[in-house]
Amino acid sequence: MSKLAEHTDFNAKTIRQDFPILNREVNGKPLIYFDNAATSQTPQQVIDVIVDYYSNYNANIHRGVHSLSQEATDAYEQARIKIQHHFNAKHAHEIIFTAGTTHGINLVANGFSSLLKKGDEIIVSALEHHSNIVPWQMLCERTGARLKVIPMNENGELILSEFDALLNENTKLVFVNHISNALGTINPIAYMIKEAHKVGAAVLVDGAQSCPHIKPDLQALDVDFYVCSAHKMCGPTGVGILYGKEEWLKKLPPYQGGGEMIAEVSFEKTTYADLPHKFEAGTPNIAGGIAFGAAIDYMNSIGFKNIANYENKLLEYATEQLLLIEGLKIYGTAKNKTSVISFNIGNIHPYDIGTILDKMGIAVRTGHHCAQPIMDYYKIPGTIRASFMFYNTIEEIDTFITALKKAVLMLS
Template sequence: MLDIQKIRADFPILKREVNGKPLVYFDNAATSQKPQQVIDKIVEYYTLYNANIHRGVHALSQEATDLFEASREKVRAFFNIPQAKQVIITSGNTHSINAVASGAHVFVKKDDEVIVSAVEHHSNIVPWQMLCERVGATLKVIPVLDSGELDMKAYEELLNDNTAFVVVNHVSNALGVTNSVEEIIKGAHKHGAMILIDGAQSCGHMKLDMQALDADFYTMSGHKMCGPTGIGILYGKEEALNALPPYQGGGEMIDQVTFEHTTYAGLPHKFEAGTPNIAGGIALGAAVDYLDELGMDNIAAYEHELLIYATEQLKAIEGLKIYGDVANKAAVISFNVTTLHPYDIGTIVDKLGIAVRTGHHCAQPVMERYSIPGTVRASFAFYNTKEEIDIMVQALQRAVSMLS
């Protein structure tokens, strides 16, 4: 069991007020808040051992390198990744996806097919459109049912011998629905296709095992798992990463450079050109330690409890419609109230100290599927409480009365 009040004390931002009201932070799908333990690591790096890594024999460089690589090992263990060299440190989930898509021409050829789902974030649509345009491949889309779940029968029908790559998110950022990724991965591999799973919305909310999952690539966002912004993770099977060409050229990612020819470094450095976000990488290790101590199963269970409670309370509001109201979902509720614009609702509840996200959530095809301009999205984390949900419900009722 989690001691929620003790946990909340670790997050300094939860003590602040917004518009004279205690902050209720329900925008965790956009970014999670950071515990003091993570913040302290950033300050510690710049205070005690600020130096570039991997390139110096002096003490500061050695210390920074050791701490950065220790974080890589923590990530490896946390997600049950076979080897630390399969943990590529990136600037974020979008960077991770683009690193794969930019080099995926080694897997996708002219007249091949790439399958994406209709519930993807733009960052897991646009890079694959760009790839298809470059190589002359065709982009196919798994449709979404009215429930918000993917049409798995249609997915099976889309798969064929021309399928070269499949890309889907583990959890929809717009709806919170958890996709059947195990089934999707097996289907792709049955047809010899590669597969990438976008784990931006799953990595901080459920226990993940890369070896059991068997995806060829899996991307993660550090700032959505209590780590800093500007840091992400790309996991790949060793043979897939070896086949993938580098995304960027520069320092660190090389073996030998001449004006006639350049050879590349081995994993993971082949994909880590230039000076990384060193402080962010070290602090990501602190975030992993924090989540690991709480236990991902405990986090998932408590967030599901919040989801069930919030869903029941919100359904009591007349005219409120939840999109993606299914059993298998993360602690995200995307909704509208009658014909009221989500932006107007979000603006009013902000005046009452409540942070929710409004708009299309970088998932315009999802909104087009439901013929709506956007939604109000409340997304919960393990440091939220049922009392905060009650405050949000009261604020929504007030907003509805003001706008109706």
């Protein structure tokens, strides 16, 4: 362990100082935050941007003639450009600000209502979050299209031969998460996009779990739609993006009516604004959008390569240590996975472990992680999920393991 600690600690310890929340105590113990896959923590640099917005240039954006409105508009549109460059979209107007991943998925699902007919097929993966299942079920109910599911194997990997077999000329849409929130599996999206395009289907990738770990090149992937949330990557809650290729976004009808999204309005006819405003009705989360840009700057200043290297070490170390606990079983053992570990210990209920860990200041997630089909597959009520970010440390994992052993002792 010492060699690993020497190699990795320097960065993480400095980086931790950026996150004020990591200094707090929970139930009298220093907080150990391992619920990053649900919400990541926010560095001071991003908090400052939010405070600066409300302290100095809070105003409604677009069309205001006064200075504050102009400053706010500039900052908001600059954030859009930052996001465009980060994800390597071709145009800034292909980036639509949303309230988050779920909002983006619903926007696309709603848009496809007018593009699908009976007999069309939508493919989703067995690894999906509920938010990536329900909108498609609703879309199928509206249009008569059928929902097909790519099954997974015992390791929590999608069975690609089954995916290949599901693709046909009726396939109109493929939806897959880049990384499973419940198991951490990294899905082979490049392959899936390529194969889906061969039958003319569009692909939406849910990047909610991958955006804090992997910087995707959307043009190289040739993906049609991509959604993610700021709060997964050190940004604020309630803001995210939908990326769509220009030609697709032009094809989709507007999602919500309101201000900002129109060009001209009369009682006879309304013409819609150009992209991206067509999909951004009403006053957006302006501070959130600007802070999302700041979060992307922050993550890039640390560097996604450094993040991946370090988090892999945390994952490896934690996996190794966890497996030493008697009766512990890890769910999701894909070769390609991120720093998410879902597990159970013997017959102990995840809720009991989570409750005891909380008493010791450790935040993990317990339950079905909004992915009941995965839990049904393993025939378990849920799991304990520990998920790490670059500000977590080997020492925290050691404390976590000790706490787990204590919980097991108390609960057996």
